[in-house]
Amino acid sequence: MMYHRHDAIIVGAGGAGLRAALEASATAEVAVLSKLYPTRSHTGAAQGGIGAALGNMEEDRWEWHMFDTVKGSDYLADQDTVEILCREAIEAVYELEHMGLPFDRTPDGRLAQRRFGGHTRNFGEGPVQRSCYAADRTGHMILQTLYQQCIKNGVRFFDEFHVLDLLIEDGGCRGVVALELATGDLHIFHAKAVLLATGGFGRLFKITSNAHALTGDCVAIAFRRGVPLEDMEFYQFHPTGIYKMGILISEAARGEGGILRNRDGERFMQRYAPTLLDLAPRDMVSRAIHAEIREGRGIGGKDYVHLDLTHLGRDVVEKKLPEISDFIRTYLGIDPVKELVPVQPTAHYAMGGIPTDVDGRVIIDEQNTPLPGLYAAGECACVSVHGANRLGTNSLVDILVFGRRAGRHIWRFVREADLLPLPFEPEAPIRSEVSRILEGTGRESVADLRRMMQQEMMDKTSVFREKAGLQEVLDHLEELRERSRKIRVQDKGHSFNTALLEALELGYLLDLAEVTVASALARTESRGAHYREDYPKRDDVNWLKHTLAYRTPNGIEFRYKPVVITRFHPEERKY
Numbered sequence: 001m002m003y004h005r006h007d008a009i010i011v012g013a014g015g016a017g018l019r020a021a022l023e024a025s026a027t028a029e030v031a032v033l034s035k036l037y038p039t040r041s042h043t044g045a046a047q048g049g050i051g052a053a054l055g056n057m058e059e060d061r062w063e064w065h066m067f068d069t070v071k072g073s074d075y076l077a078d079q080d081t082v083e084i085l086c087r088e089a090i091e092a093v094y095e096l097e098h099m100g101l102p103f104d105r106t107p108d109g110r111l112a113q114r115r116f117g118g119h120t121r122n123f124g125e126g127p128v129q130r131s132c133y134a135a136d137r138t139g140h141m142i143l144q145t146l147y148q149q150c151i152k153n154g155v156r157f158f159d160e161f162h163v164l165d166l167l168i169e170d171g172g173c174r175g176v177v178a179l180e181l182a183t184g185d186l187h188i189f190h191a192k193a194v195l196l197a198t199g200g201f202g203r204l205f206k207i208t209s210n211a212h213a214l215t216g217d218c219v220a221i222a223f224r225r226g227v228p229l230e231d232m233e234f235y236q237f238h239p240t241g242i243y244k245m246g247i248l249i250s251e252a253a254r255g256e257g258g259i260l261r262n263r264d265g266e267r268f269m270q271r272y273a274p275t276l277l278d279l280a281p282r283d284m285v286s287r288a289i290h291a292e293i294r295e296g297r298g299i300g301g302k303d304y305v306h307l308d309l310t311h312l313g314r315d316v317v318e319k320k321l322p323e324i325s326d327f328i329r330t331y332l333g334i335d336p337v338k339e340l341v342p343v344q345p346t347a348h349y350a351m352g353g354i355p356t357d358v359d360g361r362v363i364i365d366e367q368n369t370p371l372p373g374l375y376a377a378g379e380c381a382c383v384s385v386h387g388a389n390r391l392g393t394n395s396l397v398d399i400l401v402f403g404r405r406a407g408r409h410i411w412r413f414v415r416e417a418d419l420l421p422l423p424f425e426p427e428a429p430i431r432s433e434v435s436r437i438l439e440g441t442g443r444e445s446v447a448d449l450r451r452m453m454q455q456e457m458m459d460k461t462s463v464f465r466e467k468a469g470l471q472e473v474l475d476h477l478e479e480l481r482e483r484s485r486k487i488r489v490q491d492k493g494h495s496f497n498t499a500l501l502e503a504l505e506l507g508y509l510l511d512l513a514e515v516t517v518a519s520a521l522a523r524t525e526s527r528g529a530h531y532r533e534d535y536p537k538r539d540d541v542n543w544l545k546h547t548l549a550y551r552t553p554n555g556i557e558f559r560y561k562p563v564v565i566t567r568f569h570p571e572e573r574k575y
């Protein structure tokens, strides 16, 4: 067992973790722990862009961005936090430009911007060009830029360190326990503050755009350690994943003019969203695709539709969407300039997660009481700027704006706070969990159990949900959990034991699946990404509130928290 002491520990080296590390390292001594090599974090996969009302192409205002975000969220986002998001987005983008991020530019040298779903001018009048981008590798460029800056600032990196536990004692966070992948050794990191920035958990579902590493580890660990999870019933399905594979075809493809078509070649979005068409918010487009498929208008009656880029011409496709065309050629063996691309909705983004305030402090109840020393930012957190449905380009804004705010709060906090003693034998619970898994002699395989969970979540907890199906998933999850106690891993070694980590990740996924389904079962209305066929209407009288799910000895218990409404009042949605 090895012991380390730092002012602050940041778990996760994606955009949120790196932005926070950069800010905090101005005065504090910071270590970043990441289970992946930092630049392999999922932020690097973000293609489309980052939204900010710069107004470089046409008039734009942060208030319009705020309106779109609130409306896109189906009025569940907290409007005080959305205001911060949209105001500070502008500075966040210019800051990246000044750090050297190679954004695409207009002919006169300003940052270029393009259209994206749900972004409008003048409070919903028509589409606006708001997304800043570096071709379709925006996230890759953000990650590289922030990593360089962190290295310059002397941030200490522990790469391929897998965090397995949070040390919380007397209501305060004092560090983490991590497993070093190369050796299998356990390390204790003792700190005044810990920031969780571990990204999403799309691996709950069979078809997902998310990388294999996105298993929600620290969201589940926080939950096990008594932190509630907010709004977990809201999970976004992106309309255009490559058929059967889930690999994302960014909304940028539709931003550049791509069109969705059914088996008759019809541009069916005309019927569902006459103004915004193919660029309506993602929940609407995903439901429309599912509806077409159900009514037999999928391609050849199957469960996919076509994305048509053929009218855009080779120049636009190759220059504006180079990575996407590459994926299409590599994975489908077709040329998007000439052929239609088969797509289906893919599990993409967790709106819910660890509840925080606007400074990234983790909060533990409906009075917003913070848990001292514990912070969260990025996709694993719920601040809540995305409410029931996130608009495209708003996650990259979220990770930068709230990563920076959390980093800033951390350096103020560690200046004042004392380093508190660690609990007795801090690594003991994890050591026994690891031994239990390695010594397991059962017959169950981790991969099989994971596959069954993913299929079940996909079938009954995705774009459409209803009571009986959700109840079936809950029962099935309980059975899977029972079976997961009888797993056997083949690799009993210490070095790079990924089988052991996958077994631990399965446990996290099962926990998060259960909270997701239980939260979805409790919410008897439809809002944003949560669509209940048995309750198809939004119900503001009873459900204009955030879910807080707690783990208790008697199972999951719910409390609810009011939504903060400042400027925009819920009304019937129209697009």
Ligand SMILES: Cc1cc2nc3c(=O)[nH]c(=O)nc-3n(C[C@H](O)[C@H](O)[C@H](O)COP(=O)(O)OP(=O)(O)OC[C@H]3O[C@@H](n4cnc5c(N)ncnc54)[C@H](O)[C@@H]3O)c2cc1C
Pocket: 011, 012, 013, 014, 015, 016, 017, 033, 034, 035, 036, 037, 038, 041, 042, 043, 044, 045, 046, 047, 048, 049, 050, 138, 139, 161, 162, 163, 164, 197, 198, 199, 200, 209, 210, 211, 213, 217, 218, 248, 250, 348, 349, 377, 378, 379, 380, 392, 393, 394, 395, 396, 397, 399
């Ligand atoms: C294919 C794709 C395209 C996207 N395109 C866009 C887009 O164009 N615009 C937009 O706004 N959003 C986009 N998104 C969403 C956005 O990219 C993500 O929500 C965002 O980048 C998440 O950043 P993050 O810093 O929270 O987490 P991530 O970048 O996922 O980083 C998570 C980090 O946590 C670490 N970690 C996880 N678990 C552990 C553990 N147990 N121990 C130690 N470390 C751990 C990982 O190593 C990693 O470093 C896209 C997402 C996908 C999947």
